[in-house]
Amino acid sequence: MPPDATAHMDWSSLSHAYGPAVDMPEILVRAEIESRDGSEPCSAWFELWSALCHQGDCYSASYAAVPVLIRIAQLPAYADRYDPLLLAASIEVARLEGRGPALSQFLSASYSEALRQGEGLALQALRQSLNADARTAFEGCVAAFGGDGEGARAIWDKEDVNAV
Numbered sequence: 001m002p003p004d005a006t007a008h009m010d011w012s013s014l015s016h017a018y019g020p021a022v023d024m025p026e027i028l029v030r031a032e033i034e035s036r037d038g039s040e041p042c043s044a045w046f047e048l049w050s051a052l053c054h055q056g057d058c059y060s061a062s063y064a065a066v067p068v069l070i071r072i073a074q075l076p077a078y079a080d081r082y083d084p085l086l087l088a089a090s091i092e093v094a095r096l097e098g099r100g101p102a103l104s105q106f107l108s109a110s111y112s113e114a115l116r117q118g119e120g121l122a123l124q125a126l127r128q129s130l131n132a133d134a135r136t137a138f139e140g141c142v143a144a145f146g147g148d149g150e151g152a153r154a155i156w157d158k159e160d161v162n163a164v
Contacts, residue, residue: 080125
C-alpha cells in the first residue's frame with residue numbers, strides 16, 4: 001500500500017472491536033510518531049492493539065491496517081521497536097486461528113505483500129536485536145509472517161511478550 005493508503009481506504013465500511021473503523025486513519029497517523037509503546041494506556045499503540053487485536057480477535061479493519069503497520073515498521077524511528085511488527089503478526093496469528101472474519105478479496109493482495117515484507121523486516125530486526133524481549137517478539141513475528149501461527153504463539157506464550 002502506498003504511504004497515503006489510509007486516505008483512500010473506506011474505513012467506515014470496515015470494523016474493529018468497537019464498531020466502525022472511522023477512527024483508524026487518525027490513530028495510525030499518530031502511531032507513526034508515537035514514542036510510547038503499546039503497554040502504555042492512552043498511547044496510539046495501546047489504542048491500536050485494543051481496537052485491532054482485542055483479546056486475540058481481529059476484524060476487517062485489522063487486515064486493512066496490516067500494510068500500514070508494515071510501512072510504519074520501516075520508518076527509522078522503529079528500527080529497534082517491535083510495536084508495528086508484533087501487532088501485524090498478532091493479527092495474522094488471529095486470522096490463522098480463525099479468530100476474525102475471512103480476509104476479503106479486496107484486501108488480499110496488499111495483506112499478503114505486507115506479510116512478505118513483514119517477514120523480511122522481522123528477520124532483519126532479529127539479527128540486530130540486543131534485547132531478549134525484542135528477540136522473542138521478532139522470532140514470533142518471523143513464524144507468524146511465515147504462516148506458522150502455532151509456532152508464533154508458542155514462542156510468545158513461553159516468554160509472555162505478546163498481548164494477544
